[in-house]
Amino acid sequence: REVAPKKKVLLMGKSGAGKTSMRSIIFANYISRDCYHLGPTLEIEHAHVRFLGNIVLLWDCGGQETFMENYMTSQRDQIFKNVQVLIYVFDVESTEIEKDSRNYSGCLEALLQNSPQAKVFCLVHKMDLVQEDKRNSVFEGLVSKINEITRETALRHQIPAYVQCYRSSIWDETLYKAWSAIVYQLVPNVNVMEHKLKQFAEIMDADEVLLLEKATFLVVSRITRREYEDDHRFEKVSNIIKQFKLSCSRMGAQFECIHIKNSDFSAFIDTFTSNTYIMSICDGNVSAAAVAMNIKSARKHFQ
Ligand code: GTP
Numbered sequence: 001r002e003v004a005p006k007k008k009v010l011l012m013g014k015s016g017a018g019k020t021s022m023r024s025i026i027f028a029n030y031i032s033r034d035c036y037h038l039g040p041t042l043e044i045e046h047a048h049v050r051f052l053g054n055i056v057l058l059w060d061c062g063g064q065e066t067f068m069e070n071y072m073t074s075q076r077d078q079i080f081k082n083v084q085v086l087i088y089v090f091d092v093e094s095t096e097i098e099k100d101s102r103n104y105s106g107c108l109e110a111l112l113q114n115s116p117q118a119k120v121f122c123l124v125h126k127m128d129l130v131q132e133d134k135r136n137s138v139f140e141g142l143v144s145k146i147n148e149i150t151r152e153t154a155l156r157h158q159i160p161a162y163v164q165c166y167r168s169s170i171w172d173e174t175l176y177k178a179w180s181a182i183v184y185q186l187v188p189n190v191n192v193m194e195h196k197l198k199q200f201a202e203i204m205d206a207d208e209v210l211l212l213e214k215a216t217f218l219v220v221s222r223i224t225r226r227e228y229e230d231d232h233r234f235e236k237v238s239n240i241i242k243q244f245k246l247s248c249s250r251m252g253a254q255f256e257c258i259h260i261k262n263s264d265f266s267a268f269i270d271t272f273t274s275n276t277y278i279m280s281i282c283d284g285n286v287s288a289a290a291v292a293m294n295i296k297s298a299r300k301h302f303q
Contacts, residue, residue, distance in 0.1 A: 183220060
Protein backbone atom coordinates (compact mmCIF):
# COMPACT_ATOMS: atom_id res chain seq x y z
CA ARG A 1 0.00 0.00 0.00
CA GLU A 2 1.31 3.37 -0.98
CA VAL A 3 1.74 5.85 1.81
CA ALA A 4 0.60 9.37 0.97
CA PRO A 5 3.55 11.76 0.98
CA LYS A 6 3.73 14.07 3.93
CA LYS A 7 2.88 17.70 3.39
CA LYS A 8 5.57 20.13 4.34
CA VAL A 9 5.86 23.63 5.64
CA LEU A 10 9.07 25.26 4.50
CA LEU A 11 10.59 28.03 6.55
CA MET A 12 13.20 29.81 4.53
CA GLY A 13 15.17 33.00 4.45
CA LYS A 14 18.78 34.03 4.50
CA SER A 15 21.20 33.22 7.26
CA GLY A 16 20.60 35.40 10.29
CA ALA A 17 17.07 36.39 9.25
CA GLY A 18 15.75 35.00 12.54
CA LYS A 19 14.35 31.55 11.68
CA THR A 20 15.91 29.70 14.60
CA SER A 21 14.77 32.32 17.11
CA MET A 22 11.27 32.21 15.72
CA ARG A 23 11.17 28.46 15.82
CA SER A 24 12.25 28.23 19.41
CA ILE A 25 9.60 30.73 20.50
CA ILE A 26 6.69 29.33 18.52
CA PHE A 27 7.49 25.68 19.20
CA ALA A 28 9.20 26.09 22.58
CA ASN A 29 11.99 23.80 21.45
CA TYR A 30 9.92 20.70 20.84
CA ILE A 31 11.96 19.87 17.88
CA SER A 32 13.78 16.74 16.97
CA ARG A 33 16.71 17.71 14.90
CA ASP A 34 18.39 15.63 12.36
CA CYS A 35 20.22 16.01 9.14
CA TYR A 36 18.75 15.80 5.77
CA HIS A 37 21.15 14.51 3.20
CA LEU A 38 21.11 16.15 -0.13
CA GLY A 39 23.73 14.23 -1.97
CA PRO A 40 27.32 13.80 -0.91
CA THR A 41 28.42 17.38 -0.67
CA LEU A 42 25.46 19.05 0.83
CA GLU A 43 23.90 18.52 4.16
CA ILE A 44 21.33 20.78 5.70
CA GLU A 45 19.91 21.02 9.11
CA HIS A 46 16.47 19.66 9.16
CA ALA A 47 13.97 19.43 11.93
CA HIS A 48 10.60 17.76 12.07
CA VAL A 49 7.65 18.55 14.11
CA ARG A 50 4.11 17.38 13.87
CA PHE A 51 2.21 20.49 13.22
CA LEU A 52 -1.48 20.46 12.40
CA GLY A 53 -1.38 16.71 12.05
CA ASN A 54 0.72 15.53 9.22
CA ILE A 55 2.82 18.40 8.31
CA VAL A 56 6.54 18.14 8.67
CA LEU A 57 8.35 21.31 9.23
CA LEU A 58 11.50 21.53 7.26
CA TRP A 59 13.43 24.22 8.92
CA ASP A 60 15.37 25.28 6.51
CA CYS A 61 17.97 25.51 4.49
CA GLY A 62 18.88 29.09 3.84
CA GLY A 63 21.34 29.02 6.68
CA GLN A 64 24.21 28.31 4.42
CA GLU A 65 25.04 30.38 1.45
CA THR A 66 26.04 27.27 -0.46
CA PHE A 67 22.65 25.84 0.08
CA MET A 68 20.96 29.00 -1.18
CA GLU A 69 22.98 28.68 -4.33
CA ASN A 70 22.14 25.02 -4.61
CA TYR A 71 18.38 25.46 -4.41
CA MET A 72 18.56 25.53 -8.14
CA THR A 73 20.26 22.19 -8.56
CA SER A 74 18.59 18.90 -9.28
CA GLN A 75 17.86 18.44 -5.57
CA ARG A 76 15.35 21.21 -5.46
CA ASP A 77 12.43 19.03 -6.58
CA GLN A 78 12.95 16.95 -3.50
CA ILE A 79 12.64 19.97 -1.25
CA PHE A 80 9.84 21.78 -2.99
CA LYS A 81 7.52 18.82 -3.64
CA ASN A 82 4.42 18.33 -1.45
CA VAL A 83 4.77 21.71 0.13
CA GLN A 84 1.63 23.08 1.67
CA VAL A 85 3.13 26.33 2.84
CA LEU A 86 6.22 28.41 2.32
CA ILE A 87 7.01 30.91 5.03
CA TYR A 88 9.77 33.18 3.83
CA VAL A 89 11.54 35.41 6.33
CA PHE A 90 12.96 38.78 5.26
CA ASP A 91 15.32 40.58 7.61
CA VAL A 92 14.10 44.17 7.57
CA GLU A 93 17.61 45.37 8.46
CA SER A 94 19.24 43.59 5.56
CA THR A 95 21.55 45.64 3.44
CA GLU A 96 21.39 43.23 0.53
CA ILE A 97 17.85 43.69 -0.66
CA GLU A 98 18.65 42.77 -4.25
CA LYS A 99 20.28 39.51 -3.25
CA ASP A 100 17.41 38.73 -0.83
CA SER A 101 14.95 39.39 -3.62
CA ARG A 102 16.76 37.04 -5.97
CA ASN A 103 16.80 34.31 -3.34
CA TYR A 104 13.10 34.72 -2.65
CA SER A 105 12.31 34.68 -6.34
CA GLY A 106 14.38 31.49 -6.73
CA CYS A 107 12.48 29.75 -3.92
CA LEU A 108 9.15 30.88 -5.29
CA GLU A 109 10.04 29.66 -8.74
CA ALA A 110 10.94 26.20 -7.44
CA LEU A 111 7.77 26.17 -5.37
CA LEU A 112 5.49 27.14 -8.25
CA GLN A 113 6.95 24.38 -10.37
CA ASN A 114 6.74 21.66 -7.76
CA SER A 115 3.82 22.66 -5.52
CA PRO A 116 1.71 25.19 -7.41
CA GLN A 117 -1.09 24.96 -4.84
CA ALA A 118 1.09 25.95 -1.91
CA LYS A 119 0.29 29.05 0.10
CA VAL A 120 3.02 31.67 0.40
CA PHE A 121 3.58 33.90 3.40
CA CYS A 122 6.36 36.43 3.89
CA LEU A 123 7.39 37.73 7.27
CA VAL A 124 9.08 41.09 7.38
CA HIS A 125 11.06 40.31 10.49
CA LYS A 126 13.00 42.26 13.18
CA MET A 127 10.60 45.19 12.88
CA ASP A 128 11.61 46.26 16.41
CA LEU A 129 14.87 47.53 14.90
CA VAL A 130 13.02 50.10 12.82
CA GLN A 131 12.21 53.43 14.45
CA GLU A 132 8.58 53.35 15.54
CA ASP A 133 7.31 56.19 13.38
CA LYS A 134 8.94 54.69 10.28
CA ARG A 135 7.59 51.16 10.71
CA ASN A 136 4.51 51.51 8.54
CA SER A 137 6.31 53.04 5.61
CA VAL A 138 9.24 50.61 5.81
CA PHE A 139 6.86 47.66 5.99
CA GLU A 140 4.73 48.90 3.11
CA GLY A 141 7.82 49.54 0.99
CA LEU A 142 9.03 46.00 1.45
CA VAL A 143 5.58 44.54 0.89
CA SER A 144 5.25 46.26 -2.47
CA LYS A 145 8.70 44.97 -3.44
CA ILE A 146 7.70 41.42 -2.40
CA ASN A 147 4.43 41.69 -4.34
CA GLU A 148 6.30 42.87 -7.40
CA ILE A 149 8.77 39.96 -7.29
CA THR A 150 5.92 37.52 -6.73
CA ARG A 151 3.99 38.91 -9.69
CA GLU A 152 7.01 38.83 -11.99
CA THR A 153 7.98 35.28 -11.00
CA ALA A 154 4.40 34.08 -11.46
CA LEU A 155 4.14 35.74 -14.86
CA ARG A 156 7.39 34.20 -16.01
CA HIS A 157 6.04 30.77 -15.29
CA GLN A 158 2.43 31.51 -16.07
CA ILE A 159 1.34 30.07 -12.74
CA PRO A 160 -0.78 32.28 -10.50
CA ALA A 161 0.83 33.19 -7.19
CA TYR A 162 -0.36 35.20 -4.26
CA VAL A 163 1.63 36.20 -1.22
CA GLN A 164 0.50 37.43 2.18
CA CYS A 165 2.90 39.54 4.22
CA TYR A 166 3.05 40.09 7.96
CA ARG A 167 5.39 42.13 10.08
CA SER A 168 7.06 40.38 13.01
CA SER A 169 9.52 40.70 15.85
CA ILE A 170 10.50 38.24 18.54
CA TRP A 171 10.29 41.11 21.05
CA ASP A 172 6.57 41.79 20.87
CA GLU A 173 3.22 40.17 20.10
CA THR A 174 3.57 40.57 16.31
CA LEU A 175 5.38 37.23 15.92
CA TYR A 176 2.54 35.43 17.64
CA LYS A 177 -0.06 37.33 15.61
CA ALA A 178 1.59 36.54 12.31
CA TRP A 179 1.89 32.83 13.08
CA SER A 180 -1.70 32.67 14.36
CA ALA A 181 -2.95 34.21 11.13
CA ILE A 182 -0.96 31.64 9.16
CA VAL A 183 -2.10 28.67 11.23
CA TYR A 184 -5.71 29.84 11.05
CA GLN A 185 -5.58 29.61 7.27
CA LEU A 186 -4.15 26.12 7.33
CA VAL A 187 -6.82 24.47 9.42
CA PRO A 188 -9.22 22.54 7.26
CA ASN A 189 -12.94 23.31 7.65
CA VAL A 190 -12.35 26.11 10.05
CA ASN A 191 -15.90 27.47 9.58
CA VAL A 192 -17.50 24.16 10.48
CA MET A 193 -15.24 23.95 13.49
CA GLU A 194 -16.23 27.45 14.63
CA HIS A 195 -19.90 26.64 14.30
CA LYS A 196 -19.52 23.54 16.45
CA LEU A 197 -17.42 25.39 18.97
CA LYS A 198 -20.14 28.02 19.28
CA GLN A 199 -22.73 25.33 20.05
CA PHE A 200 -20.37 23.80 22.59
CA ALA A 201 -19.74 27.15 24.31
CA GLU A 202 -23.48 27.78 24.53
CA ILE A 203 -24.25 24.35 25.97
CA MET A 204 -21.50 24.86 28.54
CA ASP A 205 -22.48 28.47 29.14
CA ALA A 206 -18.74 29.15 28.89
CA ASP A 207 -17.23 32.65 28.86
CA GLU A 208 -14.68 31.65 26.30
CA VAL A 209 -13.64 28.47 24.50
CA LEU A 210 -10.39 28.12 22.57
CA LEU A 211 -9.00 25.43 20.33
CA LEU A 212 -5.22 25.39 20.56
CA GLU A 213 -2.95 23.76 18.01
CA LYS A 214 -1.09 20.94 19.69
CA ALA A 215 2.50 21.71 18.75
CA THR A 216 2.42 25.49 19.11
CA PHE A 217 -0.58 26.29 21.33
CA LEU A 218 -1.57 28.91 18.80
CA VAL A 219 -5.30 29.64 18.82
CA VAL A 220 -6.90 27.85 15.89
CA SER A 221 -10.48 28.80 16.63
CA ARG A 222 -12.28 30.60 19.44
CA ILE A 223 -15.65 31.71 20.76
CA THR A 224 -15.74 34.61 23.21
CA ARG A 225 -19.01 35.28 25.04
CA ARG A 226 -18.02 38.12 27.36
CA GLU A 227 -15.77 41.16 27.30
CA TYR A 228 -12.09 40.79 28.16
CA GLU A 229 -9.71 43.65 28.66
CA ASP A 230 -6.50 41.83 27.86
CA ASP A 231 -6.03 41.48 24.10
CA HIS A 232 -2.75 39.65 24.64
CA ARG A 233 -4.26 36.82 26.67
CA PHE A 234 -3.91 34.21 23.89
CA GLU A 235 -0.22 34.85 23.49
CA LYS A 236 0.26 34.70 27.26
CA VAL A 237 -1.71 31.47 27.63
CA SER A 238 0.22 29.94 24.77
CA ASN A 239 3.56 30.82 26.38
CA ILE A 240 2.56 29.67 29.85
CA ILE A 241 1.31 26.28 28.67
CA LYS A 242 4.35 25.76 26.46
CA GLN A 243 6.68 26.47 29.39
CA PHE A 244 4.68 24.15 31.60
CA LYS A 245 4.79 21.42 28.98
CA LEU A 246 8.54 21.93 28.70
CA SER A 247 8.96 21.61 32.49
CA CYS A 248 6.88 18.43 32.44
CA SER A 249 8.94 16.94 29.66
CA ARG A 250 12.18 17.70 31.56
CA MET A 251 10.86 15.39 34.27
CA GLY A 252 9.80 12.79 31.74
CA ALA A 253 6.13 13.54 32.30
CA GLN A 254 3.32 14.64 30.03
CA PHE A 255 0.19 16.45 30.97
CA GLU A 256 -3.25 15.43 29.77
CA CYS A 257 -5.37 18.10 31.31
CA ILE A 258 -5.03 21.14 33.56
CA HIS A 259 -7.68 22.65 35.79
CA ILE A 260 -7.23 26.08 37.35
CA LYS A 261 -9.96 27.39 39.58
CA ASN A 262 -10.69 30.33 41.83
CA SER A 263 -13.93 32.00 42.90
CA ASP A 264 -14.20 33.97 39.62
CA PHE A 265 -13.45 31.42 36.98
CA SER A 266 -12.69 27.83 36.23
CA ALA A 267 -10.26 27.16 33.37
CA PHE A 268 -9.96 23.71 31.94
CA ILE A 269 -7.39 22.62 29.36
CA ASP A 270 -7.72 19.15 27.91
CA THR A 271 -6.49 17.11 24.96
CA PHE A 272 -9.13 17.28 22.28
CA THR A 273 -8.70 16.15 18.68
CA SER A 274 -5.51 14.70 17.22
CA ASN A 275 -4.29 18.23 16.43
CA THR A 276 -5.74 20.31 19.20
CA TYR A 277 -6.23 21.02 22.87
CA ILE A 278 -9.40 22.67 24.08
CA MET A 279 -9.47 25.41 26.70
CA SER A 280 -12.75 26.28 28.31
CA ILE A 281 -13.28 29.22 30.69
CA CYS A 282 -16.42 29.05 32.81
CA ASP A 283 -17.84 30.53 35.95
CA GLY A 284 -15.93 29.57 39.11
CA ASN A 285 -18.83 27.46 40.39
CA VAL A 286 -18.84 25.02 37.53
CA SER A 287 -17.50 21.66 38.59
CA ALA A 288 -14.44 20.21 36.87
CA ALA A 289 -16.18 16.87 36.46
CA ALA A 290 -19.03 18.46 34.51
CA VAL A 291 -16.62 20.26 32.19
CA ALA A 292 -14.58 17.11 31.66
CA MET A 293 -17.71 15.17 30.80
CA ASN A 294 -18.89 17.80 28.31
CA ILE A 295 -15.49 17.88 26.63
CA LYS A 296 -15.53 14.11 26.40
CA SER A 297 -18.92 14.08 24.69
CA ALA A 298 -18.00 16.96 22.37
CA ARG A 299 -14.76 15.33 21.22
CA LYS A 300 -16.36 12.89 18.78
CA HIS A 301 -18.17 15.74 16.97
CA PHE A 302 -14.87 17.42 16.17
CA GLN A 303 -12.79 14.47 15.00
P1 GTP B 1 20.71 30.71 10.31
O1 GTP B 1 20.65 29.68 11.40
O2 GTP B 1 22.11 31.16 10.00
O3 GTP B 1 19.92 30.33 9.11
O4 GTP B 1 20.00 32.05 10.90
P2 GTP B 1 18.54 32.20 11.43
O5 GTP B 1 17.66 32.70 10.34
O6 GTP B 1 18.11 30.98 12.12
O7 GTP B 1 18.69 33.42 12.46
P3 GTP B 1 18.72 33.37 14.06
O8 GTP B 1 17.41 32.96 14.59
O9 GTP B 1 19.92 32.62 14.47
O10 GTP B 1 18.87 34.92 14.38
C1 GTP B 1 20.01 35.69 14.05
C2 GTP B 1 20.14 36.87 14.98
O11 GTP B 1 19.00 37.74 14.86
C3 GTP B 1 20.19 36.48 16.45
O12 GTP B 1 21.17 37.27 17.07
C4 GTP B 1 18.81 36.83 16.98
O13 GTP B 1 18.84 37.18 18.34
C5 GTP B 1 18.43 37.99 16.12
N1 GTP B 1 16.96 38.13 15.97
C6 GTP B 1 16.06 37.17 15.60
N2 GTP B 1 14.82 37.67 15.57
C7 GTP B 1 14.90 38.98 15.91
C8 GTP B 1 13.95 40.07 16.06
O14 GTP B 1 12.74 39.93 15.86
N3 GTP B 1 14.46 41.27 16.42
C9 GTP B 1 15.78 41.49 16.65
N4 GTP B 1 16.17 42.72 17.02
N5 GTP B 1 16.70 40.51 16.54
C10 GTP B 1 16.28 39.27 16.16
